[in-house]
Amino acid sequence: MTTVIDRSRTSSGMDVDQALRMYRQMVTIRLFEEKVNDLYTRALMPGLAHLYIGEEAVAVGVCEALRPDDYITSTHRGHGHCLAKGARLDRMFAELLGKEAGYCKGKGGSMHIADPDTGNLGANAIVGGSAGIATGAALSAKRLKTDRVAVCFFGDGAMGQGLLYEVMNMAALWKLPVIYVCENNLYNEYTHNSETLAGDILTRAAGFGIQGESIDGQDIRQVYATAKETVDRVRRGAGPAFLICNTYRFMGHHVGDVNREYYRSKQEEQMWKTERDPIKLTAEWLANEDLADRARLERVEGEVRSEIEKAAEFALSAPFPRPDKVDQDVYA
C-alpha cells in the first residue's frame, strides 16, 4: 500500500494554489512599494507616498476572503489594499506619477486611488475618514440585498477619531455587513500608540456589542482564516465585526521619513524585519511544508519583479493630463 499525499491542500487546510497566490500578491505589494520608494528617491514621483511594507499579509489575507464585488475603503497607506483588491500595477503607478492613465486620471494620486471595478470605494487621506463611507456601503448592500460586505481598513491612529465610534454604533444597531479592520502598526505617524490609546482597543468594539478579534497580522494563514470566517459570518447577516491585525510599518510614516530614531529604535525595526516579516514567514512555511521550494518562490519573485518594471516603465512614459482637464469631473 502506498500512501497518497494530497499536495493540493496545506496542513492548515488551505488550498496550495491559494497560498501561492497570496504569497505572490504579498511579494507584488512589497516590490511595488520598493519601486515607489525608488521613484521617490530619484525624484521621479511628485509628492509623497506612505509605504505599506511590512503590513502586506493584512491586505492580502483580508481581500483574499472577499468577493470581487465586495467593497473596501482604504487609507493614506493604501497601495496594498488597492492591489490586494485587484488593482492593476500599471494604472497604480500611473496614478502615483500623476498621469492621465492612472486610476483617477492623475487627479487623486497616491492617497486617493479609487476603482469601482474592483469595489474600491477609495483610499482616504483623512485618518478614519472613510468609516462612514464603508458603513454606508454596507447599508446599501443590506437595503439593495446585494449580499455584499464592506471592509473598512484603518490604522490604530484612527482609533482616536469619533466618527468611527458613531458609525460602529449604527452598524451594530442595524446589523450592517461591515468589517472594521484595524491595522495596528503601533505608530500614529511619529507617535507610539502607548501615548495615544487608553485601555484595550478590543473592548471598544465590545462596547457596541460588536464581535472582535485581535490576531497576528504578520501571519497570512491566521489573517486569511480569521477574515474568511468573519466575512462569511458578516455576509450571513450577523452584523458588523471588528478585527485588529497586529502588524508593523517597516518604513517611515512616508517615504521622506528616513531618520526615525527619535520615535523608535533601529533595533526594534530590525527585530520586525528579521523575525516578523510576513513574506519571509510565508516563504518559510511554504518551504517547511514542502509546498514550494526556494527555486519556485524565487521564480515568483522574478516574475513579479519584471511585471513591476514593465508597469513602472509604462507609467513613466505615459503622458500627463492636459492642463485643460483641470476643471473636468468637478461635477457629475
Added chain:
Amino acid sequence: MPEVRELTLGEAVREALAEEMRRDPRVFMCGEDIAEAGTVFKVLGGLVEEFGTERVLDTPISEAGFTGMAVGAAMTGMRPVVDIMFGDFSTLVMDQMVNQAAKIHYMSGGKWKVPMVMRATLGATRRSAAQHSQSLHAWFCHIPGLKVVLPSTPYDAKGLMKTAIRDDNPVVFFEDKMMYKMKGPVPAEEYTIPFGVADVKRAGTDITIVATSSMVQVALGAAKLLEESGISAEVIDPRTVWPLDEKTIVESAKKTSRAIVVDEGYGRYGVTAEIASVIAEGAFFSLEAPVKRMGAMHVPIPFSPPLEDATVPTEQTVFEAAKALCG
C-alpha cells in the same frame, strides 16, 4: 385649468420628498427625530407611515456618522436625503461634506458619484440663541463639488427639492426655519426647477435687490415701501447660490444701475460679498452707485429679542439702504 393649491413651505418640501420616494425606491431619508416625530419642525410628518422606518430612518445623534454613511450609500446605489436639524450643526458634518462628498467624484477621476442631498435649516429671530440661529450656507458655496440651494417660496422649495434629489452630485439644501408656515401656490401636477436659474420675484427699473431665502420676503416688503416713495425695485432670487445665475443678476444691475444684495448669512466673506463682486465685475460701467451688501451682523446671534432683531436685515433697513443708494 391646472390645479394649484396653497401649501406651506414645509408641506411643499414634504410633498417633494414623498413624490420622489414614490418615484424612486433608492431614495431614503435619515436624520434625528425624522420618523414618528417628523422632525422638530414637523416637516416630515406622515412620511414614516407611508414609507416605513427603513426609508425614513431615525438615527442616533451622530451627524458626522450618518452623513458619512449617506456618502457611502450614495456611492453604492442609494439616493440619501440627510436631515441636519439645525444648519448650525454643519460644523459637525464638515469633513464628510467637504473632504468626502464634495471631492470623491473629482478625486476618483469622475468614476464615483455621490448623489445625495443634505437638508438643513437657517435663519435667526426664533429666540434660539447662538448655536441654533446661524445661516452658514456660504461655507458650502466655497467648496467645489457641492451645489447649494436656498428656496424662498413653497413653489420653489418643491421644484428645487425634486431637482436636488435627481442630481448626481451632493446638494446642500437650506430651508429657512421661520418660513415653514409660509403659504404659497403650488401646482398639483409634476414640475421641477432647474438649478442655476434665478427668478425675478418682482420687476422694477430703479434698483436691483438680489435676495436669498429668508431675505426674499424682506426684499419684497422693502420694494413695496420703495414704491410708495416712487422708487421701482426689482427683486431677484438666485434660488441656487451655486450654481449661480450670474447673467440674470448682472443684466438686472445693468438695467437699474444700482444694486443691493441681501442674505441672512454673515456679510464678511459671505454670499453677499460674492454676488456683489459678480455685479461689480459684470455691470461696473452701468453702475451709478457702489453695490451695497446687507447680511447678518458680525456677532454671534444673541438670545435677547431686541438684540437678536438687530442682527438681521429688515424691510425697514433694506428700504433705507435702497433709498440712500437712489438718493
